Amino acid sequence: MTPTCFKREGQACIACHVGRRSDWHDLDQPASALLASGRRRREYGSGELVFTQGEPNDGVHCVSGGTVGIRRLDEKGNSVLLELAYPGDTIGYRSFLTGSEHKTSAEALGPSVVCHIDRVTIAALLGGNPALGLRFLKRSIGELEHAHDMIFRQATxxxxxxxxxxxxxxxxxxxxxxxxxxxxxxxxxxxxxxxxxxxxxxxxxxxxxxxxxxxxxxxxxxxxxxxxxxxxxxxxxxxxx
Amino acid sequence: MTPTCFKREGQACIACHVGRRSDWHDLDQPASALLASGRRRREYGSGELVFTQGEPNDGVHCVSGGTVGIRRLDEKGNSVLLELAYPGDTIGYRSFLTGSEHKTSAEALGPSVVCHIDRVTIAALLGGNPALGLRFLKRSIGELEHAHDMIFRQATxxxxxxxxxxxxxxxxxxxxxxxxxxxxxxxxxxxxxxxxxxxxxxxxxxxxxxxxxxxxxxxxxxxxxxxxxxxxxxxxxxxxx
DNA sequence: GCACAAAATTGACGATCATCAACGACGATC
DNA sequence: GATCGTCGTTGATGATCGTCAATTTTGTGC
Missing domain, CATH: 1.10.10.10 (Winged helix-like DNA-binding domain superfamily/Winged helix DNA-binding domain)
Incomplete structure (x- = not known):
């Protein structure tokens, strides 16, 4: 169950079996090298926040291990868990692409491993790999249909x-x-x-x-x-x- | 209120004041000509379906006038109105981009005008205008955040x-x-x-x-x-x- | 105008829910 | 180990909701 790449710090996502199912699996050689140099792996304890609602975006994250909850809060203390993210899922890409602050918080639900790719790296990757943007589009559409399913169930x-x-x-x-x-x-x-x-x-x-x-x-x-x-x-x- | 282009059949979206707020407003000259030749305007009466859940995608639609409801149905007869689409909004692009059947129905809520752009035209436009794909991505992200707002409200x-x-x-x-x-x-x-x-x-x-x-x-x-x-x-x- | 179907309203009733409160269990911290 | 805060459960109660049914209103086609 645990990906082998958990133990090898410098390994590229492209060689990680989690990465093979992620949005980053078929980058060309220079892009892959760029990704390897621009990403940082980090382990999170249960309850730790990967990013926080309202804070400015600082790149995108890719879940490598564990489970990450996508949560929305309001001023009155209400909290709703909107999605669960698993290894291979890219999170935080929406606020990056729209250039806005995070609209949700991402919280490790149990010990998790998440890679971070900074803004300049992801911008360079997007510029040189049009397929990557298309993959974000497909991901966004998938999440949207998932959200529509949820709204439908909530109502019926x-x-x-x-x-x-x-x-x-x-x-x-x-x-x-x-x-x-x-x-x-x-x-x-x-x-x-x-x-x-x-x-x-x-x-x-x-x-x-x-x-x-x-x-x-x-x-x-x-x-x-x-x-x-x-x-x-x-x-x-x-x-x- | 009524766009002037309603009365001019052959006019390009780019010159339509609705179009200027749509996803198609800054295409270059050849793309604009391609769009003009590949799109069909049509008026819909109240209750008429623009496309139907479960049917294969046949291109994308762009609302030009009126209001279009995006609806999801199930086998038991339940119906939920998920979104409202207004002039300038592109609809049916999700099933086009994912190559799947329509996951929702689109229904004119009152007399409406909707343009249709067939698959080959939209594919050609997407190939030649990378900015168009990016705009679809932004639209999808906007709809996703709208859906998250809705889920949050439903829960709280x-x-x-x-x-x-x-x-x-x-x-x-x-x-x-x-x-x-x-x-x-x-x-x-x-x-x-x-x-x-x-x-x-x-x-x-x-x-x-x-x-x-x-x-x-x-x-x-x-x-x-x-x-x-x-x-x-x-x-x-x-x-x- | 008439007939018909669909939509909308209203009533009654049982089921479910939100809220407030009390309590025990658990984990973190000092 | 003691304390504090959070989490989870349970009880009681009033409010709200879903369902079934009857009725009225509205809209549409002939």
């Missing part, structure tokens, strides 16, 4: 169904098959963040979790979730009749 | 506050100042669509409207809304204490 699903959907999404990235055939998830987020992703309060999430427990479709113990049958859970969303 | 605001926010947004595009200083809006959408944008049911929207009426902050008569004081309405969202 009940809170319980939204939580079930979220669990099913988290299974893909964080799930592991148990010996008895059940799926287990180590949740990367707190109950409060879970609540913000569903669009409700944390007390309500607690109660919905309680109902999922009594219904026997999922068992929660701290941040560990066990799902006896993923199919049974998925059936909740499909078969509403 | 009450239904009443969401409706108030929606009214305040609609004032900008559809409002007109009354003689007595009040603002009037001709809503471009039905109550059902209003409900989908707020993320609730149309019966609930009816009741919230009733409460806004009794509170005297807005008066509804069919699709016409009168707001005595926009500031008083805006104060509802800011001052929650």
């Amino acid at each position: 699903l009940s809170n319980r169904h939204k939580l079930v959907h979220l669990l099913l999404v988290l299974v893909v990235r964080h799930g592991r098959l148990n010996s008895n055939g059940a799926q287990s998830i180590d949740l990367p987020v707190s109950r409060r963040d879970l609540a913000s992703m569903v669009g409700t309060r944390h007390e309500t999430i607690s109660r919905i979790i309680g109902r999922l427990e009594t219904d026997g479709v999922a068992h929660f113990s701290g941040r560990q979730v066990t799902i006896p049958s993923v199919d049974a859970l998925a059936a909740e969303i499909d078969c509403l009749i | 605001l009450s239904n009443r506050h969401k409706l108030v926010h929606l009214l305040l947004v609609l004032v900008v595009r559809h409002g007109r100042l009354n003689s007595n200083g009040a603002q009037s809006i001709d809503l471009p959408v039905s109550r059902r669509d209003l409900a989908s944008m707020v993320g609730t049911r149309h019966e609930t929207i009816s009741r919230i409207i009733g409460r806004l009426e009794t509170d005297g902050v807005a008066h509804f008569s069919g699709r016409q809304v009168t707001i005595p004081s926009v500031d008083a309405l805006a104060a509802e969202i800011d001052c929650l204490i």
Whole structure:
């Protein structure tokens, strides 16, 4: 699971198996050298901020290991977790391209590794590699359609169904098959963040979790979730009749 | 209000005052000529579909007049109005750039004029004008941040506050100042669509409207809304204490 | 003008939610 | 080890919402 490049500081993203799935995988030789010299790897502890909402952009970041949460805050202390970023995902590119301050914060959810590429390097790379800009465009479109899916679910699903959907999404990235055939998830987020992703309060999430427990479709113990049958859970969303 | 180019069929977007605010405003001479030959203007009646979710992409569209709703549907008949597109906005570019079928439907909300640019023309324009791709990227990023705003509001605001926010947004595009200083809006959408944008049911929207009426902050008569004081309405969202 | 379909409103009821409060568990810090 | 703050859970209560149903209004086509 851990990329080999974690241990080799000077290695180029292009040779990193994470990098091969990233936006930077098919740069030409000089561009790759430029990227190797202009990027900095850094490890983040759980809860550390990669960048902060409202601060000026200082280049783009690429997740290399772990999970990074993209969060939006307001003046009243409300916090909503908008996206989760995984190895290979480029983050912070929007404020770079629009030349504005960060509209969201990026926070390591658990120990993570993130590369940073400074403004001049990324600008030079974009100028010499038109395909890179196109890849940012595709990424942006993908995120936009993901956001539209989210808005659609927020408007049409009940809170319980939204939580079930979220669990099913988290299974893909964080799930592991148990010996008895059940799926287990180590949740990367707190109950409060879970609540913000569903669009409700944390007390309500607690109660919905309680109902999922009594219904026997999922068992929660701290941040560990066990799902006896993923199919049974998925059936909740499909078969509403 | 009506652009002069509405009456001149053969005119280039570059000379249209709508076009000057669109993604196509600073093309060079040959590109402009290519655009003029490859685009088709068409008028749409209220409720007519510009493109349909699930169908293959056949180029991009540019709104020239009226209002176009971007809608997502599911198998169970649920419908959510995700965005409103106005003159100057390019729509349908996402499925073109990703080479996929349309993920949303576009519907004229009232009489509208929309230009269509076929696939080969837009591909040629993109190849010869790198700035055009960059503009699509900026548009996509803008829509993404708009979607994030929406997700944040869906998660943090009450239904009443969401409706108030929606009214305040609609004032900008559809409002007109009354003689007595009040603002009037001709809503471009039905109550059902209003409900989908707020993320609730149309019966609930009816009741919230009733409460806004009794509170005297807005008066509804069919699709016409009168707001005595926009500031008083805006104060509802800011001052929650 | 009439008929029909769709939209919008209103009522009633049970389900769900937000809020406030209290409490225990946990981790960080000194 | 003691303290503090955060997180998570649970209870109680009033408010809001979803659903079903009945009704009125609106709009459209003939």
